[in-house]
Amino acid sequence: MKKLINDPQNVVTESVRGFGLAHPDLVRVNEDPLFVSRAGGAVQGKVGLVSGGGSGHEPLHAGYVGVGMLDAAVPGAMFTSPTPEPIFEATKAADGGAGVLHIVKNYTGDVLNFETAAELAEAEDVTVRSVVVNDDVAVEDSLYTAGRRGVAGTVLVEKIAGAAAERGDDLDAVVAVAEQVIGNVRSMGVALTACTVPHAGKPSFDLADDEIEIGIGIHGEPGRHKIAMAGADEITDRLLEPVLEDLKLADGEQVLLFVNGMGGTPLSELYLVYNHARDVLDSRGVEVTRSLVGNYITSLEMQGASITVLRLDSTLTELWDAPVNTAALRRGV
């Protein structure tokens, strides 16, 4: 294992500390329990947005703390959801009296720990509502299982719900916007290589030189199946197909197309994937009106990418375009 780290046990704390030092204009880092909140503190009268989960997906979530997006982020250990206590403290720090929205990725651990934190917060009279992001079409959506995972769509939920909160929507309205995004966003990913969790010290799965994992998550877990290495166009087709099938887009509908890097894939390759995805959507009469390309939710140094499509309407488009000022996403401010 080759990493720019010191003691594997301290990676998260040292990294989050550095993040705080690098962005004093945007965030404050609370070291014990560990969470990141806006430099200015809670905004009175505004719905507070809190997200969190295992570390290793940077810039998610701390990179999205700031005006127009999150009020606080809670980084757990690598790929491991945080315990209730820091979530609870972050929730209090984000509360401006108008209630707090928890944006939770659909993993059992995340759901359970945010649940407990919400109960603790409610006990201190902070109104908490939760939305659970589950955009990964690689996983079957069923009542009898843990359901679909939350992956890249989370970034879009945070941005758009964040804009709704920033313009003054009340808690119900922010929840409704978040649910609208969740209901209209789907993703699927591929891994060319595995990643290595620092305290594990070895790659999270084995892949031969001519194999790739299709339907990968963001925690180094294996995907749905291995396939032979293929050209980017073919891989893009395989990711996009189930996404489009699930979304059932009608001719002429507008979408946001998001090509996300898993951390170890060059930006040039992400734009190359975007190029082909765009051709496919154009040929199907789907109008791509907004785009996002880059490493926005990662799996450490994993090589790979995911494709996310969000069905847009004028409300979502307007909220997407709204100003945002965070370490990892900045526009119009």
Next chain:
Amino acid sequence: MKKLINDPQNVVTESVRGFGLAHPDLVRVNEDPLFVSRAGGAVQGKVGLVSGGGSGHEPLHAGYVGVGMLDAAVPGAMFTSPTPEPIFEATKAADGGAGVLHIVKNYTGDVLNFETAAELAEAEDVTVRSVVVNDDVAVEDSLYTAGRRGVAGTVLVEKIAGAAAERGDDLDAVVAVAEQVIGNVRSMGVALTACTVPHAGKPSFDLADDEIEIGIGIHGEPGRHKIAMAGADEITDRLLEPVLEDLKLADGEQVLLFVNGMGGTPLSELYLVYNHARDVLDSRGVEVTRSLVGNYITSLEMQGASITVLRLDSTLTELWDAPVNTAALRRGV
């Protein structure tokens, strides 16, 4: 070799095409000869800024085309400087009548090709001035050699000179600002793994599991020497030491601290490196007033990082803070 590409020969064109499709509000892509320019075209009366070089360093340079930074970027083949023709065409596209500045990284190929392009442009009555960025202290600065390489400092030159041009400085003044940055910026990098150029198909050098390359460039060329893998703090010390030595910072001076990722290193590790670099600078009485952390000039999927320090004064700070609106760097707009 595992890459999200189709034919290795087409990586650059397909990727740049995707870049153009993803950012229609910011850029236009000219396909033959290949260059990227601002969506709005040349700004009349403003000094035009053109940079370029081999591809594989994304988001450099196309990611920095937009208000407050470059007017045009010229991507060559992977790690290979472009020929004079596209540079010449980009120069004409960037010319708003106030002259054009070429920002060239100090590599023989880049210098020679930009030189020829400048001659061609002068022949068509476009005034061209050039600055050559050479911030890499891993390489000895000597008249008898090719001199120091241009690496991460290039991003800072483009941003700051871009701000000077945007506020209306004339060509001489923009050159002076660019030269001030070049004179006060130093960098050094490390590679944990090699990268693979698509058309080469195999890693550009061999590194054992317990070795790293110190004093690496950004083209997959080997560094000054190999050392045994070490902790992040120790590696950071080894990068920062020669940078600080060369800059000879006095107590209380202000700097911008830039930790750049080579493409395959997780953001969390870059912040961890930043964390320690910051401690070192703090302990030496150097005041870090501005920061940049992320993958801003890369070597494909190479794992590693570089540390850049820029001595600031009030002029450079103000220009650094000025609005910028590009695909890869956005602030205040």
Next chain:
Amino acid sequence: MSNEAVSVRNGTTRLESVVRLIAQTCVDNEKYFSDLDAVAGDGDFGYSLARGFENVLSEWDAYDRSDLGTFLQKVATSMSGRIGGTSGPIWGTAFLRAALVLKGKQTLASTDAVEMLRAAIAGIKKRGGADVGDKTLLDALVPLCESVAVDVERDLDAKVIVANAARVARDAAEDTARLEARRGRASYTGERSIGSPDPGAIAVAVLAERIAGEW
């Protein structure tokens, strides 16, 4: 059926030594448990348990021991406060529910042990929404509990009871390899989870074997 109460001292000692053994075993097996989780999960199971029980060991001497329930509740709190992921809430609930059974008690009867296991199982099911057959630790813990219940009913010697429980847990845990995961992170891999056992179930077996071995 033996309701013969163990003395406070003995009871505390037995409960304490079992809890301590659980904690130490989880710390010792960090790598093994994580490796199991890496097969179809995300490889943090051992890390999480180790961090949680490390904390139990480090706070051990300071626990309030006014009654058995209070002691076990403190253990649950200091453990789950450090375990993130799924295992924090699941193991935290299990210990907390077991602690409630002992609330106010100074002695521990064999029947209490059965009740503790049943309460833990009910808590885990409620918290995580999983049931037997979903390929979780329940697939080892439920058969283990049944074995203990039957043996306590038969009034067998405690040493025999724990030995039987360990054997049953081991067999059941290995058997989870045949199952497709329907809960937890392993469920995302679908059919690929078949062929390797559930880390949580294996952890239950390892703990039961260690307890039986040290009885």
Next chain:
Amino acid sequence: MSNEAVSVRNGTTRLESVVRLIAQTCVDNEKYFSDLDAVAGDGDFGYSLARGFENVLSEWDAYDRSDLGTFLQKVATSMSGRIGGTSGPIWGTAFLRAALVLKGKQTLASTDAVEMLRAAIAGIKKRGGADVGDKTLLDALVPLCESVAVDVERDLDAKVIVANAARVARDAAEDTARLEARRGRASYTGERSIGSPDPGAIAVAVLAERIAGEW
């Protein structure tokens, strides 16, 4: 010293066949030349030459052949328009300078060949600022040129001249392994460039050998 002019047809044929051989050899050796550059450089040398000379081959039939100089100038333009990096300007300059020597000529004398080589060398030195000993293609090209000059002076047979040139170029190219690069990308690795030969010099040797072989 032979000044005996070769006929236009023969001259064109000879010049054309040498240039074509150079182009084909560079295309054929793409991987080999790139691998050499990967040792201490950035591994694109072969790629660059191949793309440039590929273009020469594809535009071959359309070249203006009104005189030898014009022909060679077209070659220089269509080659260097496709070669980026250092090699584009360097090889472009070399061919352009050589073309100027032939300007307006319909015949090619042996002495012209020497003049062409000298002009090319002067152009390369001026363009890249390098000299003999800096570990560039000059370290093979300059000795090659000297060998040709001496042999032409001695009025040796052309076949012998090219054979001698190839041998000299090969020795000189291999000898660059002893040098530390002072120009070009390889110079950044400092002492680590010692031990492997310069790709540009080796390319000169390979080309000279192919020419000698086909003479």
